[in-house]
Amino acid sequence: MIKYILSKSHPRYLSLYYRDLLAKGVRNGITSLQGLTAHGRGEAFDYLIGEKTHSFAQKAIEAAAAMLLLSRKPVISVNGNTAALVPKELIKLAQVTKAKLEVNLFHSSKKRERAIVAYFKKCGAREVLTPDKTIIPNVTSNRKHISQAGQKTADVIFIPLEDGDRTEQLIKLGKKVITVDLNPLSRTAQKASVTIVDNIIRCLPLLIAEINKLKHTNEKELLGIVKKYRNRPVINQALQQLNRRLTALSGK
Amino acid sequence: MIKYILSKSHPRYLSLYYRDLLAKGVRNGITSLQGLTAHGRGEAFDYLIGEKTHSFAQKAIEAAAAMLLLSRKPVISVNGNTAALVPKELIKLAQVTKAKLEVNLFHSSKKRERAIVAYFKKCGAREVLTPDKTIIPNVTSNRKHISQAGQKTADVIFIPLEDGDRTEQLIKLGKKVITVDLNPLSRTAQKASVTIVDNIIRCLPLLIAEINKLKHTNEKELLGIVKKYRNRPVINQALQQLNRRLTALSGK
Numbered sequence: 001m002i003k004y005i006l007s008k009s010h011p012r013y014l015s016l017y018y019r020d021l022l023a024k025g026v027r028n029g030i031t032s033l034q035g036l037t038a039h040g041r042g043e044a045f046d047y048l049i050g051e052k053t054h055s056f057a058q059k060a061i062e063a064a065a066a067m068l069l070l071s072r073k074p075v076i077s078v079n080g081n082t083a084a085l086v087p088k089e090l091i092k093l094a095q096v097t098k099a100k101l102e103v104n105l106f107h108s109s110k111k112r113e114r115a116i117v118a119y120f121k122k123c124g125a126r127e128v129l130t131p132d133k134t135i136i137p138n139v140t141s142n143r144k145h146i147s148q149a150g151q152k153t154a155d156v157i158f159i160p161l162e163d164g165d166r167t168e169q170l171i172k173l174g175k176k177v178i179t180v181d182l183n184p185l186s187r188t189a190q191k192a193s194v195t196i197v198d199n200i201i202r203c204l205p206l207l208i209a210e211i212n213k214l215k216h217t218n219e220k221e222l223l224g225i226v227k228k229y230r231n232r233p234v235i236n237q238a239l240q241q242l243n244r245r246l247t248a249l250s251g252k
Numbered sequence: 253m254i255k256y257i258l259s260k261s262h263p264r265y266l267s268l269y270y271r272d273l274l275a276k277g278v279r280n281g282i283t284s285l286q287g288l289t290a291h292g293r294g295e296a297f298d299y300l301i302g303e304k305t306h307s308f309a310q311k312a313i314e315a316a317a318a319m320l321l322l323s324r325k326p327v328i329s330v331n332g333n334t335a336a337l338v339p340k341e342l343i344k345l346a347q348v349t350k351a352k353l354e355v356n357l358f359h360s361s362k363k364r365e366r367a368i369v370a371y372f373k374k375c376g377a378r379e380v381l382t383p384d385k386t387i388i389p390n391v392t393s394n395r396k397h398i399s400q401a402g403q404k405t406a407d408v409i410f411i412p413l414e415d416g417d418r419t420e421q422l423i424k425l426g427k428k429v430i431t432v433d434l435n436p437l438s439r440t441a442q443k444a445s446v447t448i449v450d451n452i453i454r455c456l457p458l459l460i461a462e463i464n465k466l467k468h469t470n471e472k473e474l475l476g477i478v479k480k481y482r483n484r485p486v487i488n489q490a491l492q493q494l495n496r497r498l499t500a501l502s503g504k
Binding site for chain 2: 016019022024026032035036037038039040041042043045046047048183184185194206236239240242243246247249250251
């Protein structure tokens with residue numbers, strides 16, 4: 001796919017590989033230039049948490065899996081970064097949860113929307129919704145434009161890799177929001193119902209596996225998992241992990 | 253220069269302004285797409301240290317100034333990000349230290365090299381070196397290609413904004429390396445002789461001012477400053493600052 005001069009033995013090979021994947025996304029009209037910068041921010045937080053999936057993320061993944069299985073109408077929101085990084089995994093997630101895929105871009109562009117839809121279809125998606133004239137109230141950014149058949153009527157929305165104003169308003173509308181965000185301090189991370197503080201590349205396969213594990217569990221048990229789950233302690237554990245690692249590293 | 257729709261009162265105006273400057277660098281063929289991601293990583297670390305120059309950076313700036321003034325042959329290594337962000341400041345730094353400017357790119361491109369040289373000359377530089385057939389041993393990335401008249405024969409090399417394998421090998425060759433890196437955990441930050449953990453936009457004017465302040469100081473005193481300086485405690489103070497701020501932010 002990507003011609004890369006670095007050998008796989010380079011300590012930052014994977015990080016550089018995904019950085020290249022996003023640069024390719026820009027060249028293909030899928031990812032915005034600003035999306036590259038946003039990805040770099042994520043890289044910094046991943047660096048600080050130690051580039052691994054921690055127990056706090058595992059807890060959030062379990063709750064997210066139960067919540068998606070209980071959902072009557074789940075929607076997966078995709079943007080230019082997730083489209084470039086994990087299109088096949090998102091399609092797989094949509095299949096195992098019977099969710100709809102919906103494009104939602106911060107940096108508005110009908111052309112980019114179309115490119116993302118085409119790319120998802122090329123990767124195997126059957127249907128990908130795009131914003132129509134429906135609007136989320138009190139959201140000032142372009143993210144307010146949603147699909148009537150998607151987010152507007154959804155009960156659970158999976159919104160990875162965002163730092164925005166949409167999550168808070170969706171929660172106010174009575175919906176559940178699951179997010180994946182390496183920055184536990186972001187607005188989305190702070191406001192979501194379930195916050196998976198992990199790299200989307202690591203956590204999507206784990207989330208899909210957890211859904212497959214729980215898919216024959218009865219509704220009562222799934223409800224028990226969701227009811228027991230508390231997002232605040234999970235976010236705090238992520239922050240504590242950042243702190244622990246910095247303390248350990250600074251003591252060297 | 254840059255048309256920007258945001259007002260200067262926006263809380264993230266400066267950060268967005270420099271992000272745009274890099275995007276412009278991409279359009280002008282100076283900055284790589286991957287460079288935008290690297291910048292995003294820096295943004296996150298800057299956010300975490302509080303977007304200000306701390307005392308640990310000031311200490312490193314003083315040592316860097318003395319080291320550059322003592323140098324018989326200083327070289328300033330420039331890449332696509334520093335070219336887009338601080339060309340005039342780097343030219344000024346080269347003037348006050350009688351250093352040579354040398355282009356060194358991780359994502360190799362003769363075309364981009366030429367664009368960077370042309371841009372520096374447009375900004376007032378007289379000479380800008382580029383890699384010839386000279387190589388640093390044990391560096392596998394494209395950064396191994398250097399200039400015989402530049403880094404190969406330099407005694408002090410100023411390498412801002414990198415996360416790489418070059419610093420370690422240059423140190424092994426007996427050279428001193430000064431870096432500017434917002435990530436105190438990066439390999440360059442960890443291996444350099446002097447690590448300025450600060451935003452290059454904030455610290456370059458301070459470094460130039462420090463050089464102007466010290467330029468009439470005698471060699472013995474300058475040597476005293478360099479000998480007294482310890483990089484490890486300075487890096488540890490930067491890590492402790494990240495820690496303190498994360499703790500404060502998470503306590504909200």
